Amino acid sequence: MIDPNPAPTTAAQVVRVSLFRRLLKHPTGLTAMIFLIVIVLSAVLASVLAPRNPDLADINAVLANPSLAHLMGTDSAGRDVFSRLLFAGRFSLAGALLALVVAAVIGVTGGLLAGYYGKWFDAVSSWLTGLLMALPGIVVLLAARAVLGPSMWLSMGIFGVLMSPAFFRLVYASVTAVRNELYVDAARVSGLSDARIIGRHILTVVRAPAIIQAATIGGIAIAIQAGLEFLGLGDTSIPTWGSMLNDGFTNIYTNPLLILWPSLAIGLTCIALTLLANAMRDELERSSSKPKRRRGAARAMVSIEKEPVLVHPEVVTEREFGEELLKVSDLAVGYDQPDGSIKTVVQDVSLVVRRGEVHGLIGESGSGKTQTAWSILRLLPEGGRVVGGSIFFEGTDLAHASEREMTRIRGKKIAYIPQEPMSNLDASFTIGSQLVEPMRVSLGISKAEAKKRALALLAKVGIPNPERTFAAYPHEVSGGMAQRVLIAGAVSCTPDLLIADEPTTALDVTVQAEVLDLLRELQAEFRMGVVLVTHNFGVVADLCDQVSVMRDGRIVETGPVKSIFADPQHPYTRSLFAAILEDGEARGPLVEHAVGSATSVTPTAAPREGASS
Amino acid sequence: MFTFILRRIVSGAVLLFVISTVAYFLLYLGGGDIARRILGQSATAATVAQKSHELGLDRPLPLQYLSWLGGAVHGDFGSSWFTGEPVATAITSRLAVTLSLVIGATVVSAIIAVVLGVWAATKRGWIDRVVQVVSILGFAIPGFLIALALVLYFAIALKLFQPTGYIDLGTSITGWLSTVTLPIAALSIGSIAGITAQVRGSVIDALRQDYVRTLRSRGLSSRRIVFKHVLRNAGGPALAVLAVQFIGLLGGAVIVEQIFAIPGIGNVSVTATSQGDIPLVMGLVIATAALVVIVNLLIDLLQGWLNPKVRLS
Numbered sequence: 056m057i058d059p060n061p062a063p064t065t066a067a068q069v070v071r072v073s074l075f076r077r078l079l080k081h082p083t084g085l086t087a088m089i090f091l092i093v094i095v096l097s098a099v100l101a102s103v104l105a106p107r108n109p110d111l112a113d114i115n116a117v118l119a120n121p122s123l124a125h126l127m128g129t130d131s132a133g134r135d136v137f138s139r140l141l142f143a144g145r146f147s148l149a150g151a152l153l154a155l156v157v158a159a160v161i162g163v164t165g166g167l168l169a170g171y172y173g174k175w176f177d178a179v180s181s182w183l184t185g186l187l188m189a190l191p192g193i194v195v196l197l198a199a200r201a202v203l204g205p206s207m208w209l210s211m212g213i214f215g216v217l218m219s220p221a222f223f224r225l226v227y228a229s230v231t232a233v234r235n236e237l238y239v240d241a242a243r244v245s246g247l248s249d250a251r252i253i254g255r256h257i258l259t260v261v262r263a264p265a266i267i268q269a270a271t272i273g274g275i276a277i278a279i280q281a282g283l284e285f286l287g288l289g290d291t292s293i294p295t296w297g298s299m300l301n302d303g304f305t306n307i308y309t310n311p312l313l314i315l316w317p318s319l320a321i322g323l324t325c326i327a328l329t330l331l332a333n334a335m336r337d338e339l340e341r342s343s344s345k346p347k348r349r350r351g352a353a354r355a356m357v358s359i360e361k362e363p364v365l366v367h368p369e370v371v372t373e374r375e376f377g378e379e380l381l382k383v384s385d386l387a388v389g390y391d392q393p394d395g396s397i398k399t400v401v402q403d404v405s406l407v408v409r410r411g412e413v414h415g416l417i418g419e420s421g422s423g424k425t426q427t428a429w430s431i432l433r434l435l436p437e438g439g440r441v442v443g444g445s446i447f448f449e450g451t452d453l454a455h456a457s458e459r460e461m462t463r464i465r466g467k468k469i470a471y472i473p474q475e476p477m478s479n480l481d482a483s484f485t486i487g488s489q490l491v492e493p494m495r496v497s498l499g500i501s502k503a504e505a506k507k508r509a510l511a512l513l514a515k516v517g518i519p520n521p522e523r524t525f526a527a528y529p530h531e532v533s534g535g536m537a538q539r540v541l542i543a544g545a546v547s548c549t550p551d552l553l554i555a556d557e558p559t560t561a562l563d564v565t566v567q568a569e570v571l572d573l574l575r576e577l578q579a580e581f582r583m584g585v586v587l588v589t590h591n592f593g594v595v596a597d598l599c600d601q602v603s604v605m606r607d608g609r610i611v612e613t614g615p616v617k618s619i620f621a622d623p624q625h626p627y628t629r630s631l632f633a634a635i636l637e638d639g640e641a642r643g644p645l646v647e648h649a650v651g652s653a654t655s656v657t658p659t660a661a662p663r664e665g666a667s668s
Numbered sequence: 669m670f671t672f673i674l675r676r677i678v679s680g681a682v683l684l685f686v687i688s689t690v691a692y693f694l695l696y697l698g699g700g701d702i703a704r705r706i707l708g709q710s711a712t713a714a715t716v717a718q719k720s721h722e723l724g725l726d727r728p729l730p731l732q733y734l735s736w737l738g739g740a741v742h743g744d745f746g747s748s749w750f751t752g753e754p755v756a757t758a759i760t761s762r763l764a765v766t767l768s769l770v771i772g773a774t775v776v777s778a779i780i781a782v783v784l785g786v787w788a789a790t791k792r793g794w795i796d797r798v799v800q801v802v803s804i805l806g807f808a809i810p811g812f813l814i815a816l817a818l819v820l821y822f823a824i825a826l827k828l829f830q831p832t833g834y835i836d837l838g839t840s841i842t843g844w845l846s847t848v849t850l851p852i853a854a855l856s857i858g859s860i861a862g863i864t865a866q867v868r869g870s871v872i873d874a875l876r877q878d879y880v881r882t883l884r885s886r887g888l889s890s891r892r893i894v895f896k897h898v899l900r901n902a903g904g905p906a907l908a909v910l911a912v913q914f915i916g917l918l919g920g921a922v923i924v925e926q927i928f929a930i931p932g933i934g935n936v937s938v939t940a941t942s943q944g945d946i947p948l949v950m951g952l953v954i955a956t957a958a959l960v961v962i963v964n965l966l967i968d969l970l971q972g973w974l975n976p977k978v979r980l981s
Contacts (some may be wrong), residue, residue, distance in 0.1 A: 188912075189683060189964075191919030194956050197941040198691065201949045202698035278810035282923045285812060286938055304816065304927070307824070314816060322813050329808035434881050458890070466887025478878040483900045483975055492896075493886035528976045544886060554885075 074263060077338045084334025087327040094324055098144030105138035109294055118310045127316050130302050140316055143294040147321075150211040150295070151276035155269055157215025162222025163265065167253055169223070170230025181227075184220040192217045192279060200288055207290045210283060211276065218272050225268055229261045263339055267332045274328035281321045296321050364405075365624045367614020374600060377410025380448065380552050380584040381431065387443030388426045388435065388608075397442060401426045401608045404444070406601075408552065408584040415595040415616070416588045417631065418605035424588045427605070428554045430454075431586065432471055433461045448552065467497045470550035472574075474557040476537035480529035486540050487525035490547060497548045512543040516573055535566035539573065546577055552584045559594065571597055592631060596620065604628045676968050680961040687957045688740070688950075692733050695946050705944055706749055723749065736950075745954065746947040748940075755951035758936060763955060766925065766932035768837055769848055770917045773855035778910060781860050782899070785867025785906075789875065790894060799864065806861030812923045815854035819927060822850060832929035851928045855920050859913035866909040870902035877901070903974045911967040915960055 078084040097104060106126070113133035121128045127136035169180040192214060199213050233239060233256065242252050277296075283289050284297025291298065296317045303314030388401035401423040408414045416424040429435045431446055433453060446453040448469065451460065465471075473479040481489060490509040494500060500508070506525070513521035516539040529537060538558065545553060558574065559567040575598055578585055587599060595602050595616060603613040604627065612625040623629050696702075703719035704711065711719075720726045724735070736746065745755035788799035823831035829850050835843030874880070875898055883893050925934035933952065940948040 186683065186686065188915070189687065189960050190953070190957055191915050191922075191960075193919040193922050194937065194953060197922070197937050198695065198949050198953055201941045201944050201946065202695055274808060281810065282812055286923060286926055288938065288941060300816075307820070311820065311824075314820075318813050318816065322809050325810060326805065326808040329804055333804055429881075432885055434884055437876070462884075462887055462889050464887075465885050469885075471882065471885035473878060473882050475878060479882040481879045481883065481897050481901065482977060484897070489883075493883070493888055496889075496892070497887040530977055541882065544882075548887070 074266075074335060074338060078331075078334060081334045081338060083330050084338070087331040087334065090323065090327045091331065094144060094320075094327075095148065097141055098148050101138075101141035101145055105135075105141045107135040107138045109134060109139040109142040111135070118306060118313070120310075120312070128310070128312060130299070130313060131306050136299070136313065136316055139294045139299060140296070140320060143296050143299055143317070144320065146207065146293045147277060147280060147296045150207050150280050151273050153208060154211040154215040154218060154276040154280075155273050157212050158218040158272055159222050159265070159269060161216060162219035162224075163226050163261070165219065166223045166226025166261075167230060167257065170227045171234060171249065171253060171257065173231075180223065184223055187217055187220050190217075193282065196279070196283060197288065200283075205288060205290050207280065207284075207293065207295065210289075211280060214276060214279060218275070221268055221272055222265060225264055226261050229264065230257055233257055233260050263335070267335045267339070270328045270332035270335070274325040274332075277321060277328075278325055281317075362609075362611070364403075364610050365612040365614075367612075367618040367622075367624075370615045370618055372600070372615070372617070374411070376412045376600075377582065379407055379409050381406075381408040381586070382447045383407075383427075383431070383444070384447075385444035386427065386430060386441065386446060386454070388423070388430050388439060389442035391438045391440075399442065399608065400439075401430070402443075404603075404605075404608075404610055406586075406603055406610070406613065408586060408601075410551065410584050411578075411582045412601060413578060413585040413587055413599045415599035415602040416586060416605055417590060417592065417595055417602060419590060419631075422605040423608035424605045425556055426608075428471075428556050428586055428588045431554055432465060432469060433458075434465075434471070466493050466550070467548045468550055469552045469554060470545035470548070472538075472542055472545045472553065472555040472558045475561050476534050476541055477529065479541055480537055482529050484528075485525070486527055486529060486532070490525075490540070490544050493544065494547050508547065509543070512547055513540070516540070516543045516577075517569070518543075535562055535570070538562060538566075538570055542570070542573060542577070546581060546583075549581060550583060552586070553578070554586045554588075556588045557590070558587075560590070574598065592620075604631065672972060673969065676965050680965055684954070684957055684961055688737070688954055689733070691950060691953045692736065693729065695950055696729055696732065702749075702944075702946065740954070745951040748948045749945050750943055755947050758948060759933065759951050759955050762931060762933045762936050765834060765836075765930060766918075766921050766934065767959075768844075769851055769855065769921050769925070769930070769932065770914070772848060772852045773859065773917050774910070774914055776852055777856040777859040777863055777913065780856070781863035781867055782906070784860070784864045786871055786894065786899070788864070788868045789871035790890075796868070799868065803861040803864045803868075806857045807865075809857075811854055811858045811920045812927060814857050815851070815924050815927045818850045818854050834928075834930045834932075847928070847930070851921075851924050851930060854924050854927075855917050858920065859910075859917055862913050862916075863906060863909050867902060867906045870905045871898055874898040874901045900974055904971055907967050907970055907974070911964055914963050918956055918959065 078088060101109075111134060113129065115133070116125065116129050117133040118131060119125055119129040119133070125135050125137065127140065130136055130139065165180050169177045195217060196210050196213060200210065203209050239252060239256050242256060247255070280289075280295070281297035281300060284295045285300045285304070287301055289295060289298055299317040300314060300321070303310075303317060306313055383404060383406045386401060386404040387399055389397035389399045392398055404423070404427050406414060406416075416427060418424050426435065426439070429439075430441050431448075431453065433441070433456070435441075441454040444454065448464070451464070453461065453464070456464070480486065487506065487509060490512065491502060491505040494505040494508060495502060498505075510521045510525055513524055518524050518536060518539055524532060524536065524540065532540070538561075542558070545555075555574065559570050562570060571594065574585075577583070578598075585598075587594070589595060599616050601614065602616050602619055603610045604619075604625065605611070606627050612619065612623070612628045619628065623632055702725055703716045703723065707716055707719055717726075724732055739746065743756055745759075747754050748758060751758075784799050784803075788796040819831050822828045829846055834847045837844040871894070875894075880893055880898065883897060884890065921932060922934035922937055924930075925932045926938060933955070936948065937952055939945070940952065
C-alpha cells in the first residue's frame with residue numbers, strides 16, 4: 056500500500072502491524088490479499104514468467120484457441136494472450152498506482168493543512184473539492200485527452216487529482232475531530248512543533264482509514280483506466296488490460312474467449328481490492344467499537360448472589376386503588392450476544408400496579424429500571440427480549456403476546472412517556488401530525504376529530520398556543536414544551552397504564568416541577584396506573600404510592616413509599632437516601648404528598664386553559 | 669424557502685462559470701496550433717493562418733473567451749470544427765438519448781435499492797448478509813464489464829435483445845425498451861449497490877432513534893413506522909448518494925453507449941475527443957456540468973422537502 060507521508064511513529068506501526076495480523080485471520084481479507092500479491096508478483100516478474108514476447112505477432116496463428124503453445128490463445132494480431140496479460144498487468148497496475156499516489160499526496164496534504172490550520176485554506180479547499188466532484192471523471196479525462204493526447208500516465212495523473220477529494224474529506228474529517236482533543240492541546244502546550252504534532256498524533260489516527268480508502272480508489276482507478284483503453288482512447292503503444300478487452304470486444308463474434316481473460320484480470324483485481332478494503336474496515340470496527348452502550352441498556356450483570364427482597368408490609372392510606380392492572384412476576388430480560396449466549400440485565404423482578412396507583416422504580420443508571428419499563432411495552436432495543444417470567448396485563452401475558460397483540464395494546468391500553476423530549480419526536484413531521492396519526496390508528500377516528508382532540512390535549516397539558524404548536528416542527532419548540540407534547544401524546548388514547556421513563560430528568564428544574572404537577576393531575580383525572588422510572592427520591596416522594604429499589608437488575612427493597620421513607624432497610628436504599636442529602640433537599644414535604652390527596656395542585660402549576668376531554 | 673432555492677441557484681451558476689472558465693483556458697491553451705491540426709501537415713502556412721483567422725483563434729485568448737461566453741449565455745456554443753454543425757444542436761439531440769438511459773437507470777436503481785436496503789435493514793440475519801455481499805460485488809465490478817457480460821449472454825447467446833442500436837422513445841416504446849433494457853441494467857447495477865448500502869445503513873440508524881420507540885409505544889405498526897417515518901428520515905443521506913451516483917451514471921453512460929452503439933453523448937464525446945474538436949468538447953463539459961448542477965439543485969429541494977431543518981439553513 057502507498058504511504059504518502061512517511062513519518063512513521065511507533066504507535067502507527069503497531070496499528071498497522073496488528074491490522075495486518077488480524078487480516079491474516081480474516082478469511083476474505085486473506086484470500087483477497089493473496090490474490091493481489093499473486094497479481095502484483097506476476098506483473099513484476101512478467102519478463103521471467105511470460106513464455107513469449109508479448110509484442111511478437113504471429114501471422115499464422117491469429118485468434119488461435121488455447122493450446123500448449125499459447126496457454127490462453129492468441130489475439131487478433133497473433134500475439135500470445137497469456138504473455139500480454141502478464142505485461143499488461145505491469146502497466147495497468149502502475150497506472151493505478153500513479154493515480155493513487157497523486158490522489159493520496161494531494162488529498163492527505165490538503166486535508167491535513169485544511170483541517171489543522173483551518174481558516175481560509177479550509178474554505179478554499181472545501182470549495183475546490185466540491186468543484187472536482189461536480190464532473191464525471193471520464194468526461195474530464197476525455198477532455199484532457201483531446202488536448203494532451205493519448206498518454207496513460209497523464210490520464211492516470213489527472214484521475215489522481217480528480218480522486219483526491221476522497222482522501223481530502225477523510226483526512227479533513229479526522230483532523231478536525233482530533234484537532235481539539237485534549238492530548239493534542241497538551242502536545243501543543245508542551246512545545247511540540249506543528250509538524251511533530253501532525254506526524255505523531257494526527258497521522259496515527261488517519262492512517263488506517265486512509266489505507267482502506269486507498270484500496271477502494273485503487274480498484275476504481277483500474278476500472279476507469281480499463282474503461283478508457285476499452286473505448287480505444289488509450290495509448291496503443293503499451294499493452295494494458297483495457298486494450299486487450301477492446302481487442303476481445305472487436306472479435307467477440309469470432310473468438311468470444313478472448314474477452315474473458317482481461318475481463319477476469321480487471322474484474323477479479325477490482326473485487327479483491329474492494330473485499331480487502333471491506334475486510335480492513337471490518338477488523339478496524341471490531342477493534343475500535345466496544346459494544347455501544349445505550350442509556351440504561353445492557354450493563355454487564357455483576358453476578359451478585361440472589362438475596363431476598365426486603366418487602367415492607369402494606370399500610371392503610373386514604374388513597375383508594377382499583378383492580379390489579381399489571382402483575383410482573385420473576386421477570387428476566389436478556390440481550391443476545393454475538394457468541395450466541397444471552398447476557399441477563401434484569402432478573403427476578405416482580406411488581407404489581409393497581410388502577411390509580413403510582414409505582415416508582417428507583418435505582419442508579421444501569422440498575423435495570425428502564426429495561427424493566429421497556430419490557431412491559433415490549434419495546435426493548437435490538438437483541439433484547441424477555442427471557443423469563445411473566446407480565447400479566449388485564450389478563451394477557453405481554454411476555455408471550457404476539458407483536459400484533461402488542462400493537463393493539465400499545466398506546467390504547469399502555470402508554471409511554473420517554474426521557475429525552477427532543478429525540479423522541481420525529482423531526483421531519485409536525486407535532487400535530489405526530490399526535491393525530493396514532494389517534495387515527497388506535498381509535499379509528501377521522502382526521503378532523505383527531506385534530507380537535509389533539510388541540511384540546513395540547514391545551515390541557517398547559518401549552519399556551521395550541522394551534523401554533525400543532526403546526527410547529529419539533530425543533531421550533533422548547534424542551535419543556537416538547538415534553539408536554541409527549542405527555543399529551545401518551546394520554547391521547549386514554550390508556551389504563553402509563554410507563555413514564557424519567558419524565559423530568561432532561562428538563563430544567565423549574566420546568567420539572569410543572570411537569571410533575573401535570574403528571575399528577577392527569578394520573579388522578581384518568582385514574583391511570585403508573586410505572587414511574589426515576590433516580591430521584593424527591594420525585595418518588597412527590598408522586599408515588601409504592602416504590603421498588605433496583606440494583607444490578609434486581610429489586611432489593613419494595614413497599615409503600617411511606618414505610619420505605621420512614622425505615623429504609625437495605626444498605627443500598629440507605630445509600631441512595633444519603634446521596635440525596637448530599638445533592639440537596641428532597642423536593643416537597645414527602646409525607647403529606649404520599650398520603651395526601653393527589654388532586655392538590657401546588658401553586659407552581661402552569662396556567663391551564665380550556666381543559667376539555 | 670425562497671432564499672434557500674435562490675442561494676442554491678446562484679451557487680450553481682457560479683460553479684458553472686468557474687468550470688467553463690477553467691475548461692476554456694485549459695482546452696485552448698493546451699491545444700497547440702489548432703488550425704494546423706485541422707488542416708493537416710500538407711497545408712501551407714498561409715491557409716493555416718487564414719483558417720486561424722476564420723476560427724477567431726488569432727485573437728488574444730481572454731477576448732476569445734469573452735466572445736464564447738457572450739454566445740454561451742444566449743445558447744450559442746459555436747460550431748464543430750470538423751462537421752460545422754452547431755455545438756448546441758449536436759449535443760442536445762444526443763443528450764436526450766443519454767438522459768433517457770441515465771434517468772431510466774436512476775429510477776430503476778433508486779427503486780431497487782430502496783426495496784433491498786429496507787429489506788436488509790428490517791429483516792437483518794442472512795438476508796442482510798446476502799444483500800451486503802451482492803452490493804459489495806456490484807460496487808467492485810466495473811460497469812462496462814457487466815455490460816459486456818449482459819451483451820454476451822442476453823443478446824448474443826440467448827438473442828433476447830438486440831446487441832446494439834437504438835430506437836427512439838418517440839418512434840416506439842417497445843422498441844425503445846428492447847434497446848435500452850440491457851444498457852440500463854448494466855448502468856444500474858453499480859449504483860444499486862452504492863445506494864442500497866446507504867439506504868440499509870441509514871434505515872438501521874433511523875430505526876434505532878428514540879422517536880421510533882415512542883411512535884411504536886403509541887400503537888403504530890412497525891411497517892407503518894418504517895414506510896412513513898423511518899424512510900423519510902433515512903431519505904436525506906440516500907438522496908445525497910443518489911446525486912453522486914447520478915454523476916457516476918453520466919460517466920458510465922459514455923462507455924456503455926459505446927458497447928451498445930447507442931448514439932448518445934458518449935458517442936460524440938469519443939469522436940470529438942479523438943479528433944480534438946475543442947468547441948464540441950467544451951460544449952460537452954458545459955452540458956455535463958450543467959446537468960450535475962441541475963440534479964444537485966433538485967436533490968437539495970427534495971432534501972428541503974424531506975427535512976424541515978434544511979429549509980432554515
